[in-house]
Amino acid sequence: MSRTRRQNEALRGLLYEAGWGYGQFARSINAAGTRTGLSLRYDNSSVSHWLNDGTMPRQGTRDLILDVLSLRLRRPVTAADAGFGKPRLDDEGTDLITGLMDLARADMDPSRRSVLGAGLYSAAVVAVPGWQDVVGRIDMIKTNPSMRIGRREVESVIAMTELISGIDDQQGGRYARPMAATFLVNAIGPYLKAEAPDEVRKELLSAAADHCYLTGYMAMDERLDGLASRYYVKALELARIAGDELTFCTTLRGMSVMHGDLGDGPTASRLAQSASAASPKAGPRMRAFLAGQEAHAAAITGDRSLALLRIKQAEAAMEKAESQAKALGSYDPSALHYHISQVRYELGDMAGAIESMQQSHQIREPVFRRTRVRYGGMLAERKFKAGRFEEAFADWHRMLDEYPLIQSGRADDRFREMKTLIQPYLGNRGARELHERTMSVS
Template sequence: MASTVRRTRPSNTDLARLIEASGASRKSLAARINQLAQDAGMRTEYSHTSVANWCARGMTPRWPVPKLVARALGERLGRPVSLAEIGMEGVQTPDAEVGLDFPRDPTDAVRVATSFWSTVNRRDFLTGSSFAISAFSTPVIRWLAAPTDPTAAHRGSRRVGRADLEELRQAADEARRWDSKFGGGSWKASSVTACLERRAAPLLQGSYGDQVGRELFSVTAELSRLAGWAAFDMGHHDAAQRHFIQALRLARAGGDVQLGCYVLTTMAMQSLLRGFADEAVDMVQGAFERAKNSASPRVLAFTKLIEARAHARTHDARTASRALAASETLLGQARETGDEPAWIDFYTHARLSADATEVFRDLNNPKAALVWNQQAAAMAPGVFTRSVGMRLAIVATTHLQARDLDRALQLGNRSVDILARVASARALDYVREFTTALAPWRREVAVAAFLTRTRKDLGIAC
């Protein structure tokens, strides 16, 4: 459900009266708003409780949802309904679009990014789970049109040196390690936003030549991508989108095409997991074509992997298999040691196999999925805790497709063992998928015990 901001008055009687006059139930109104949001390219999860909060507690959904509330009630009443009538006039904040811009000018790009970082930790609505695919349109088009800026030099009040760059790189390395082990909600991962505001922003406004500037923009882009990934992992999709957009813009300022390719691939992955598989295909294919002559094979291989996952979500087995094979070929060309960027070192053959398991689970091909899973066993739970926990949930679902309930529950319980130590809403989604797939066996004693455990240990309502 998208985040809300508290209003000054205790209740919204105008809205309550209009809902009553319309004859709509709170549940049906919430369902229609979710449908209108989806039609507008947003993903929301409002419920009757949300509507109750708007009425009784004077809370309002973030913009532009108030317009959808008015439209839904207008449909019921057979006439236009204004924001004033529902008590939500003037709820759009002046900086509601903060972090969504992708300026053409590098100076403006720094201004937009630093403004966003200065407010993101204090903006309640940015912890919302809403997702608007349309927010990616302009950034994607502009990056594909021009993935690099001509110069990164800047004159400011303080000189930026190599020691400053190394500090930011160490912060990024540490955040990546903690995120892999403990999830996006871990203290180290979530502290990236503070690093962007307090350390990166002043440096971007400093004085540096072209080479140092490009490195500064690149490492700051990676930090912004990490902040977005942490938000994405915790289900804060609104904030994640904005961090990813800024990361893509900063990668362009740094002239770092392969990092831009990686960021765009990550954006595609978020789009895919929010239900926009076709758009994700377009994004990764564009990223690959733009970077194929400059990015390392491992980066391009990851792009093809996400393309395979997107095709699998559309149930296109042939194209998914072709993209997966391309990813495997490119990964075979990658160097195990060399000058590849640190941020892509996680993508190994074990990780490819783990994702291939998910690809074939989505294609409802448990035989192929289990074959790939055998090759993914090399993933170390101590290093990639979250990934291992998610893979176990995926494989457990695959065993259900093969009608092997005992093995599925065994793996499901192991997944809960691991994920109970990880702060990741995304990881819990995989457990939810497994519990949903258990529906035909819900009367089984062992299944009931597992569902009780997920409620207790993970807080998952079944």
């Protein structure tokens, strides 16, 4: 450990704000270390040294401290905020970049490692403006790490993230995630290590955080929840260093969605509430986006009053947002109706859940094929459980029209659930026809 000559009043102030004593703080750090595979034994005396005699925690511990404080205070906490000095990538991000690159390399398909633009990846990236120039600059950065990058590189990361997101919407995470991991290793990693002006550095960290969040979301879509968690943590760390509240709270919300899907209502609710609190300056569409997830998570835990309150808030925010400009792919009325359906379903209102899911289906933008398949399967399941067999069979047939076109673990869940539900009813002609059709699909 290295030492300074002053007490850390900044860290002391954060502990006061968090409402933590020395022991609670130490236990939170130890628990965070355990989740990342570390066995830590910090205690009251460790915290006292950090605060009172100028002892600086080692780099890995500093990262954990910032993460636990960010989650506790529901906002990004930077190294400067905690009295660890001016946040520079060399100080705070070296281990993060190394860990992120190791994660992405392990996630890459081996056939994609040698050539940046192989196969589908190459076909996709030509849509990014100026891509050939970007590839050339990546090669230059690899051979000359001292080369400075600028906004062109930041724009290329943003453009690639948007492109991969579009592929994910149309074809599912299993197709798109290898591209995202490859781009992390071959472009974002070298960019993060290159020289850059401070403002460009901050923008790059934000763009990298957003790309990392998307990669985690696609891992979740494949039901690789452990992998998704690791990407999400990296996205939080990048967003925290960048001071990017938007990506920070979006990632917390994504983690809430994952835990809700796994049936862990209390964790989903805590993360959803943290996400809302982490973005106090959010516009109405983002407020609707966050409140909708809070409502669903509350409903999973059985908190009816909070769920209904948050849905009302989401509806009010959406009404205001729809009077403003909207970008394709942002939270929209279709997504809100999905959340209303989920709340109604969790609270026992099957008829209302079906009605809201149908409304969501009717107004969904056609580009979201993966969502259409997955939610179409959920709609059919609910109709089937409500005894509306013929409608359910029709919805399942529509799902099967597009199911072979996507690669999605969560869509696979819906396909398997359909087969399980109809199996006892094969004496019914509609169920039998559907079962026969699944034989050619599976």
